[in-house]
Amino acid sequence: MKISVCGKGGSGKSTVATLLALSAVSRGLKTLVIDSDESNSGLYRMLGFDAPPSPLMELLGGKRGVKQRMGQKDILSQALISIDEVPPDHATRKDGLILMSIGKILQAYEGCACPMGVLSREFLRKLKLEANEIAIIDMEAGVEHFGRGIDESVDWVILVVEPSYESVALASRIFSISNVMQKKLRAVLNKVDSKEVEMLLTRRLKDIGIEVDGVIPQDPDVFKQCLEGKPLARGKAFGAAARVMEGLFS
Numbered sequence: 001m002k003i004s005v006c007g008k009g010g011s012g013k014s015t016v017a018t019l020l021a022l023s024a025v026s027r028g029l030k031t032l033v034i035d036s037d038e039s040n041s042g043l044y045r046m047l048g049f050d051a052p053p054s055p056l057m058e059l060l061g062g063k064r065g066v067k068q069r070m071g072q073k074d075i076l077s078q079a080l081i082s083i084d085e086v087p088p089d090h091a092t093r094k095d096g097l098i099l100m101s102i103g104k105i106l107q108a109y110e111g112c113a114c115p116m117g118v119l120s121r122e123f124l125r126k127l128k129l130e131a132n133e134i135a136i137i138d139m140e141a142g143v144e145h146f147g148r149g150i151d152e153s154v155d156w157v158i159l160v161v162e163p164s165y166e167s168v169a170l171a172s173r174i175f176s177i178s179n180v181m182q183k184k185l186r187a188v189l190n191k192v193d194s195k196e197v198e199m200l201l202t203r204r205l206k207d208i209g210i211e212v213d214g215v216i217p218q219d220p221d222v223f224k225q226c227l228e229g230k231p232l233a234r235g236k237a238f239g240a241a242a243r244v245m246e247g248l249f250s
């Protein structure tokens with residue numbers, strides 16, 4: 001199963017991806033998390049890693065290497081890639097989790113993130129998972145990844161919606177795009193601090209045809225862990241995310 005976690009900037013994609021990954025590990029699944037966000041770099045901390053993995057871009061000689069090979073059929077030399085075939089530097093392991101990163105924009109004038117988009121899409125397309133394996137992809141904010149076709153090979157799109165007008169507006173667009181791409185979608189509310197907010201958001205989403213599949217509360221522990229760059233714990237928000245994960249298997 002490959003699932004992408006998407007939504008508005010700051011809505012909680014990385015938080016939800018992390019909590020889903022922890023719950024996948026608890027279910028006994030071999031869990032690969034792929035950091036596909038070329039801007040933010042803190043996902044490894046949330047997941048409890050001491051350092052980020054070496055980006056997959058480096059395996060291909062950096063951005064220039066991908067650009068040079070973009071016109072060729074075999075950007076990655078194999079037709080299919082299993083998790084264990086990824087060199088350990090690029091797929092670091094801790095506490096049952098495996099973490100990969102596509103690449104980050106680090107320097108001024110280094111150009112756009114398109115090569116990273118190509119690499120994300122191709123890697124996900126070629127990634128071969130066994131029945132007990134799951135890949136959770138932490139997407140960049142917004143909808144560009146849909147335009148780039150990165151979600152092409154995912155089985156589920158997890159749409160994270162926070163309590164804001166913009167987040168609901170973006171949810172509507174993502175819902176339409178997912179339908180066109182014939183992707184199964186699960187909408188998850190995040191940072192919900194009251195029953196009233198939950199009902200309001202649920203109603204707004206229902207009006208545009210989206211059913212809510214999970215509600216993750218505003219969790220002061222998560223807030224503090226994010227502030228301090230600490231690993232996310234299996235607390236209140238984790239329980240809600242675990243139910244979302246459960247739903248994917250039912």
Ligand SMILES: Nc1ncnc2c1ncn2[C@@H]1O[C@H](COP(=O)(O)OP(=O)(O)OP(=O)(O)O)[C@@H](O)[C@H]1O
Nearest residue numbers: 009010011012013014015141217218219222223226
């Ligand atoms: N369930 C939650 N409870 C409390 N705070 C939360 C929760 N989810 C997210 N946050 C807060 O929101 C912030 C943004 O979360 P996160 O980094 O997961 O969002 P994101 O969508 O991945 O952002 P970006 O678009 O920048 O990648 C966190 O630093 C944390 O302060």
Ligand SMILES: [Mg+2]
Nearest residue numbers: 013014037040
């Ligand atoms: Mg993020």
